Amino acid sequence: MRALDERAQGILLLAIAAVSIRLGLTDAALAFVKPGLQPALLGTGIGLAVLGAHGLRRAYRRPPEADVAHPGAHHDHAPGVAWMLAIPLLTLLLVAPAPLGSFAAARQGSTPPAMSPAGFAELPEPRDGAVDLSLRDYVGRALFDPATSLDGVRVRLIGFVTPPEDDADGSYLLTRFAVNCCAADALAFTVEVLGDEARPTETWLEIEGRWQPRDGHEPGTASAEPPLLIADRITPIDQPGEPYEY
Amino acid sequence: MLALLAAVVAQSWAATALDHPAVQTWATIFVSITVQALPFLALGVTVSGAIAAFVPSSLIARLLPDRPLVAVPAAGVAGAVFPGCECGSVPVAGRLTANGAAPAAAFAFMLAAPAINPVVLVATAVAFPGRPDMVVARLLASFATAVAVGFLWARFGRREWLLQRRPHPVAAGSTRWEVFAGTARHDFLHAGGWLVVGSLAAATLQVVVPRSIMTSISETEWLAVVVLATLAVVLAICSEADAFVAASLSQFSLTARLVFLVVGPVVDIKLIALHAGIFGRSFAIRFAPLTFVTAVVSALGVGWWLL
Known part of the structure; x- marks a missing residue:
């Protein structure tokens, strides 16, 4: 790959800066x-914009005779590998990546991630008769809370539909990813929804319902299967502005 | 400009292929690894630019001298105050070696910084509630890895394995601000390009190798260690987030998960690409196996002792 002269460096940096500021x-x-x-992305974008503008200014301000007198003397080339930075920009433009969905969830399997069987805070106050819980919190309490704090509580969960691994009974799975830093470390949290007809995959739903323990599962221990949710009010919704739980 | 035009034309006929969920997932993971690394890379090149512009080579050579017994552990400790993840510390180490530091010391800094800085240790404590021994074990095993690799490099490493770089990528006679901006720009584009190469590989492996296949192997302890060490290399997760993934892999023993936490920040797919780019290919093919084995051994030792 050809090395980048200062003008190309400046343009590439400004493009990255624009994307970074937008993000x-x-x-x-x-x-x-x-x-x-x-905020870190915004700051990075501003810094890169300054660097890029500075590089461009140098490229255009340099008197042309300097190049003739000392060919190559003032050229600050960047290695050709820098062109690779255009690939994420093109990917954003071409693929317009969506948040992780059911494909990525299926790659992780529906076995619940392990959580610590301690440290469950008081449930928040109910809103319109149901407690808003993140799926991560629901799965944690349903499986690992020895005090079974979900017992008899009406909850409201938000997630998207993923197909069950064996579609024997008409149930489906409700999934949401929890992200700690970026989508590469996303963990899928999943509940099995009972009491509803089949729904198309990837539909976002808000479900009110109750927890039902699985036969043979001891609260506070790991389970190979996702916890259950008996749904009694299901509302299809738009994809939330924050697609993951953070 | 041409690429942009081609992109717009290609979008119409490639739209169906690009809508495939595997491609979408790949693109999301690839872009997110790159985007999440950008601020850390920016922090790293700010430091590397400042080193080139404001720290004379003679001072670097004095602070990180070619006396490994002193310099290597000191550089490892210095890593503890650099609050970044692994992408940021590589350009800093590259700049340090180009400007007169002993490579062994620069490598000890590069390996220690992403693993034992306060941000990462706090994240580990949050991910493993009630297990402070996990934080201590991570700190000790990672520090031991950094220092051991530094010493091994000082004893057996050769200068000619390293790509020779100019101390200043900008023209002589520039002002300090010119040197700072020029170095930061050069190092950002250089390391950033290699970071993209690494993220491409990491995203591809994440989509091609489902996590569930690897994590279903946890029965035999030695196999579990091999699987989690490999997973750390393949997943290329930022060191500030890897503890949460490790915490979720509870079918594995704590020692196996410690291996995951110690290997990840020092050697993974995107780091191998970065090392190959900044220090050269003949460096990377020696350094990657060396750090991998050292990290596994030191995590196993600390794990059996503490956990």
């Missing part, structure tokens, strides 16, 4: 990283 300011970033990283 720092808009919800578009939330398909990739946690919101806490957005």
